Amino acid sequence: MKVFEETLYDSVSQCFRIDKLYYESKTEHQHLMIFHNAFLGRVMTLDGIVQTTERDEFIYHEMMAHVPLLAHGGARDVLIIGGGDGAMLREVCRHPAVERIVMVEIDRQVIDLAKEYLPNHSAGAFEDPRLELVISDGMAFVKECEADRFDVIISDSTDPIGPGEVLFSDDFYRECRRILRPDGVMTTQNGVPFFQLDEVRDTRERMGRHFRDQTFYAAAVPTYHGGIMTFGWGSDDPALRQLPVETLAGRLAEAGFTTRYYTPEIHVASFALPRYVLDAIQ
Amino acid sequence: MNPQAKRPVRYGATPEEAAFYRDLVARHGSPLLVVSREALRRQYQSLQHQLPGVSLYYAIKAFPHPAVVETLAELGCHFDVASEGELELLRALRISGRKTIHTHPVKKVDQIKAALRGGSTTFVVDNLDELKKLTPWRHRVGVLLRVAFRSPSAAVDLSRKFGCLPEQAKALALEGQAAGFQVRGLSFHVGSQSTDPATHVAAIEACGRLIGEINREARHPLATLDIGGGFPVDYAQAGFDFDAYFAPIREALAALTDDLHLIAEPGRYLVAPAVRAVSTVIGKARRGDRQWYYLDDGIYGSYSGQLFDHAVYPLQVLRDDRPRHPAVLAGPTCDSIDVIAEGLELPELEEGDLVIGHLMGAYTAATSTRFNSLNAAKVVVVE
Numbered sequence: 001m002k003v004f005e006e007t008l009y010d011s012v013s014q015c016f017r018i019d020k021l022y023y024e025s026k027t028e029h030q031h032l033m034i035f036h037n038a039f040l041g042r043v044m045t046l047d048g049i050v051q052t053t054e055r056d057e058f059i060y061h062e063m064m065a066h067v068p069l070l071a072h073g074g075a076r077d078v079l080i081i082g083g084g085d086g087a088m089l090r091e092v093c094r095h096p097a098v099e100r101i102v103m104v105e106i107d108r109q110v111i112d113l114a115k116e117y118l119p120n121h122s123a124g125a126f127e128d129p130r131l132e133l134v135i136s137d138g139m140a141f142v143k144e145c146e147a148d149r150f151d152v153i154i155s156d157s158t159d160p161i162g163p164g165e166v167l168f169s170d171d172f173y174r175e176c177r178r179i180l181r182p183d184g185v186m187t188t189q190n191g192v193p194f195f196q197l198d199e200v201r202d203t204r205e206r207m208g209r210h211f212r213d214q215t216f217y218a219a220a221v222p223t224y225h226g227g228i229m230t231f232g233w234g235s236d237d238p239a240l241r242q243l244p245v246e247t248l249a250g251r252l253a254e255a256g257f258t259t260r261y262y263t264p265e266i267h268v269a270s271f272a273l274p275r276y277v278l279d280a281i282q
Numbered sequence: 283m284n285p286q287a288k289r290p291v292r293y294g295a296t297p298e299e300a301a302f303y304r305d306l307v308a309r310h311g312s313p314l315l316v317v318s319r320e321a322l323r324r325q326y327q328s329l330q331h332q333l334p335g336v337s338l339y340y341a342i343k344a345f346p347h348p349a350v351v352e353t354l355a356e357l358g359c360h361f362d363v364a365s366e367g368e369l370e371l372l373r374a375l376r377i378s379g380r381k382t383i384h385t386h387p388v389k390k391v392d393q394i395k396a397a398l399r400g401g402s403t404t405f406v407v408d409n410l411d412e413l414k415k416l417t418p419w420r421h422r423v424g425v426l427l428r429v430a431f432r433s434p435s436a437a438v439d440l441s442r443k444f445g446c447l448p449e450q451a452k453a454l455a456l457e458g459q460a461a462g463f464q465v466r467g468l469s470f471h472v473g474s475q476s477t478d479p480a481t482h483v484a485a486i487e488a489c490g491r492l493i494g495e496i497n498r499e500a501r502h503p504l505a506t507l508d509i510g511g512g513f514p515v516d517y518a519q520a521g522f523d524f525d526a527y528f529a530p531i532r533e534a535l536a537a538l539t540d541d542l543h544l545i546a547e548p549g550r551y552l553v554a555p556a557v558r559a560v561s562t563v564i565g566k567a568r569r570g571d572r573q574w575y576y577l578d579d580g581i582y583g584s585y586s587g588q589l590f591d592h593a594v595y596p597l598q599v600l601r602d603d604r605p606r607h608p609a610v611l612a613g614p615t616c617d618s619i620d621v622i623a624e625g626l627e628l629p630e631l632e633e634g635d636l637v638i639g640h641l642m643g644a645y646t647a648a649t650s651t652r653f654n655s656l657n658a659a660k661v662v663v664v665e
Contacts, residue, residue, distance in 0.1 A: 029373075030373075
């Protein structure tokens with residue numbers, strides 16, 4: 001029996017049974033797999049780390065897209081960094097008020113593979129006319145971009161070891177702040193603090209330098225093993241994350257779509273952080 | 283290197299043996315390094331038998347060839363890696379980084395990142411500065427502390443360059459744990475081609491005591507002992523008694539508390555007997571009272587281990603004619619250092635004759651050069 005064993009941590013590891021292998025990369029430089037697991041559906045892994053599964057991706061993508069978009073309330077221009085599987089794009093596309101979505105993915109092949117083997121992730125979103133797809137290094141893109149261009153930036157990166165590392169750098173957050181409009185907001189994936197507390201601490205330090213209001217919000221994505229994961233949050237307006245449930249409920253109703261994880265109540269509650277995370281970012 | 287070292291030579295071959303070598307050269311050319319999967323399996327099983335309960339991590343550096351790695355992986359072997367290139371070899375074979383430990387005590391930060399990307403999460407360090415390099419990933423990684431025990435009998439003493447002093451280990455373990463690291467245990471390396479088990483035994487006993495002492499104060503008990511490698515092969519072909527060699531090591535391990543994870547990092551023991559070098563006489567000359575034979579492989583090629591590894595490989599010529607004459611075997615390069623063996627007594631060899639080097643898996647191809655722009659011996663894998 002074939003088993004995928006995650007290689008993130010030395011002392012503990014989660015295992016998924018590989019019920020059918022759809023794709024395995026052939027290069028020496030990275031090891032990408034897409035396989036089927038009877039419970040999780042299709043699973044994509046990169047270099048021994050779970051990237052996404054069909055069963056629980058909705059939690060991650062809904063929380064990373066709808067929290068900033070509904071908090072902003074009037075986002076027209078949205079930038080997605082990474083997100084090659086297309087699911088972040090799918091969730092952003094559900095906001096009718098959004099006029100333009102720029103998605104910057106470094107690896108064309110990831111998009112092609114996701115379209116072929118994870119079609120439910122993008123669910124046709126790559127055909128949305130509002131999309132401008134840019135195949136480029138995210139860091140290079142934000143450096144070259146003009147100031148004040150976006151209302152919301154979503155950094156849907158891989159693990160901070162490897163090509164995604166630059167998307168956790170001080171420079172990256174500074175450039176993102178620069179290309180956001182004054183009332184804009186940025187969110188980032190920031191790992192599982194139970195196992196990676198230093199990542200929260202590092203992001204606080206680096207991102208906190210460039211945004212007047214920097215914090216995290218949380219959700220538990222089961223296959224990102226270890227309890228809650230944190231999402232980095234950066235804006236210059238603390239009121240953006242203190243909106244009442246009613247306001248968010250009104251915006252969600254106006255946007256006119258249904259969700260499977262996100263609710264206005266969860267939105268508000270997700271900014272409440274456990275003591276150990278608060279202590280780490282003091 | 284000492285080309286004049288006393289060296290075992292086999293004269294003659296069975297017809298099957300001779301046909302086997304000639305057929306390989308006819309098909310693949312010369313020089314060759316012939317890997318026997320069957321011999322590799324035999325060595326792995328023999329070491330499992332000699333060291334029951336010890337997880338074996340093949341030291342890839344000894345002979346970093348996919349066929350060797352693949353064959354060992356099929357038997358459940360783990361791997362000792364020391365570089366990004368070695369991890370790429372594993373990745374190409376789809377072998378998980380979870381089956382590895384990263385044993386180089388001194389690492390570039392980029393190597394650490396590459397190791398983590400390759401799923402290799404256990405690192406060996408021997409001082410606080412090296413430990414601190416791992417700080418950004420301290421919650422992810424496990425750490426083994428390398429302790430130095432000098433080995434007078436080893437051909438290559440690896441405790442000169444690496445390892446903290448036994449009396450420093452406790453402070454390092456406690457400081458590491460206080461800094462949030464998962465300090466898992468101790469490791470040592472008595473050296474390579476260590477022919478006297480006493481050094482291993484003393485190091486195992488000393489580490490057992492150290493672990494006991496550290497665990498009285500440590501917040502997390504050390505639970506792993508990595509006894510390194512260094513297990514010898516019988517280059518002298520003098521009937522080395524492996525049972526007698528391993529018995530005291532086994533006893534020392536058995537005397538440890540029984541909840542320790544035991545790890546060993548054999549390279550030479552597994553792979554040396556699995557590889558033979560096949561070279562061809564390409565020229566001959568009478569110089570003084572000695573007959574010189576020039577082979578198509580030498581000190582800059584597969585026999586580089588005579589220089590870097592201080593090994594003296596047993597040789598075989600396929601003829602057993604009389605009389606024998608004083609002879610020298612030299613390599614193909616222009617350099618005068620390129621002499622494999624002097625002081626031999628050989629039957630008259632002809633151009634095209636084959637010369638076989640035995641026990642040539644460890645640190646042979648691994649350290650061969652491209653000097654004179656000569657190609658390296660081709661590696662051929664047989665069952």
